Amino acid sequence: MAQKRADMIAETRGKLIKAARDAFAAKGYAESSMDDLTGQAGLTRGALYHHFGDKKGLLQAVxxxxxxxxxxxxxxxxxxxxxxxxxxxxxxxxxxxxxxxxxxxxxxxxxxxxxxxxxxxxxxxxxxxxxxxxxxxxxxxxxxxxxxxxxxxxxxxxxxxxxxxxxxxxxxxxxxxxxxxxxxxxxxxxxxxxxxxxxxxx
Missing domain, CATH: 1.10.357.10 (Tetracycline Repressor, domain 2)
Known part of the structure; x- marks a missing residue:
């Protein structure tokens, strides 16, 4: 169970980082909205806040x-x-x-x-x-x-x-x-x- 949860967390983080990396590289940090990022990843804003705190934290991860x-x-x-x-x-x-x-x-x-x-x-x-x-x-x-x-x-x-x-x-x-x-x-x-x-x- 613990491993499955760890895998889910890693998968969610990976999706958000990939979506952010693609968006930031294409449009720049300022022009990339959190709704666009989460929508592309198929996740919610809550997931972004939970894993990275905010958009700035996501940029740090990228x-x-x-x-x-x-x-x-x-x-x-x-x-x-x-x-x-x-x-x-x-x-x-x-x-x-x-x-x-x-x-x-x-x-x-x-x-x-x-x-x-x-x-x-x-x-x-x-x-x-x-x-x-x-x-x-x-x-x-x-x-x-x-x-x-x-x-x-x-x-x-x-x-x-x-x-x-x-x-x-x-x-x-x-x-x-x-x-x-x-x-x-x-x-x-x-x-x-x-x-x-x-x-x-x-």
Whole structure:
């Protein structure tokens, strides 16, 4: 019985998140009404309030789902890289370029910050910082980069990536902004390399 109830709860939450994600991506958060969301999911407003509190809570759940997908994609990029340094650079550039994807751009970098506040304070950022810190620690152990405070550097790196992504999302020409951001990030990141490695990694 308990498992059946848990399955029903998960199914209801899943329906609401899918309906909200589709609507927010297509029309934007502000233009999506709760009646439209619940109607599309075949549920009532009461179900939305019960599971998410309000429309804002539903947006949080949608962004959390997208964040998980982004982290999974980035993890694959790290795993497939031939070196730890390549993984660090490729992951960072992929994060920047994700801000060009319409759904991510609108929900994570436009509507999300407007409704939920500073994205650097979102729980997902802590996971990104931990992942970056782990990469930096490995790079130091391998002798690829200079010895730095990995937490401080990870926060600086993620701050730069997040700032670039927000800039791209709001830019008149996102593609051009993305190219500039990637080039500038490569230049900034190269400053971490030990002198003997700089030529080899450029």
């Amino acid at each position: 962004i959390a789902q997208i964040d998980e997908e982004m982290m999974a994609r980035l993890s694959v990029i790290i795993d497939e890289a031939s070196t730890t340094w390549d993984g660090f650079i490729d992951e960072s550039i992929a994060y920047i370029k994700m801000s060009l994807e319409p759904e991510i751009q609108r929900l994570v970098f436009l509507d999300g910050p407007a409704v939920l506040g500073d994205p650097s304070q979102w729980p997902s950022q802590n996971a990104c910082i931990r992942s970056t810190q782990h990469s930096l620690e490995k790079l130091i152990d391998e002798g690829t980069i200079r010895a730095v405070d990995t937490e401080a550097t990870a926060r600086l790196v993620m701050g730069a990536l997040l700032g670039a992504s927000l800039w791209i999302a709001h830019a008149a020409d996102p593609e051009a902004a993305s190219e500039k951001a990637v080039e500038s990030f490569r230049a900034l990141a190269s400053g971490l390399l030990l002198t003997g490695n700089a030529a080899n990694q450029s």
